Amino acid sequence: MSNLQSFRSLKGLLVLLLAGVSLSALARCSRPMNVPVAATGLSVIDQGEIISGIYPEILRSVAAKKGCVFLITLVPRARLELMFETGEADLMIPATRTPHRDQYGMFIPLIRNRAVLMSIQTTLPAVKTMQDLLSQPKSKVAVVRGFDYGERYLELITELQKQGRLVVDTDPLSVARLLKLGSVDYALMGPTILAGTSQTDQRVEDMVNHLRYETLAEMPWGESGVYFSKKALSIEDRHALQEIFLYIESKGLVWKGFRRYYREELLQEGVRPL
DSSP states (O other): OOHHHHHHHHHHHHHHHHTTOOTGGGOOOSSOEEEEEOOBTTTBEEETTEEESHHHHHHHHHHHHHTOOEEEEEOOHHHHHHHHHHTSOSEEEEEEOOHHHHTTEEEEEEEEEOOEEEEOOTTSOOOOSHHHHHTOTTOOEEEETTOOOOHHHHHHHHHHHHTTOEEEESSHHHHHHHHHHTSOSEEEEOHHHHHHHHHTOTTTGGGGGGOEEEOOTTOOOEEEEEEEETTTSOHHHHHHHHHHHHHHHHTTHHHHHHHHHSOHHHHHHHEEOO
């Protein structure tokens, strides 16, 4: 940049400051942000050519006013995880905070969540702890590949895998279908994900009102929110995105979205505000 261009840029900045425009209001993304998402209950809804749901709607609503374009595409969850680790994805949203993901991105919490055990068979014994579940040698548990709810979750699915009782599928809808068919006894994930997914597909929608929710004592509440890629993003873009998502968090937009899409009694099982 020439001295004349630098002077003009500085002059323009001073004019804005004198007009009362803050430096933070000038923060803009330098390029469109690549945001691959996976179908996740009513948080991210696959409607063919249209991707809707809580998070896409929030991103689109703030994009114009905050000066950042989000290119939202649909991918399988495991593929999304790999894209984020390799720097192909600028953002990963929604995502539960884990030590593994912290290696690859900067995290901002937007909501609190936890994994819950769900079933539709009324004859299954009550489950209150991880040991209760591990003590059922014949029952099978389904999870979604790429889902991660922290260390205790990973410990549990590792033990289930050792026992030959773990079924890993590609997405929540596949897990819902396995549960309805009786191919598995339990599903382990956020309850809004399974219930929301069931509501969007006629093949499993009749299952929603029959789901039984059981919280495991060792499974803690965690933070869910957005990760910014350390590999793909410049420091300036990370700062611009931080401003956007701190705004989203301060306005409670995600919690408002969950309350708009889900019944209050369902939220009590697996989602709460920060």
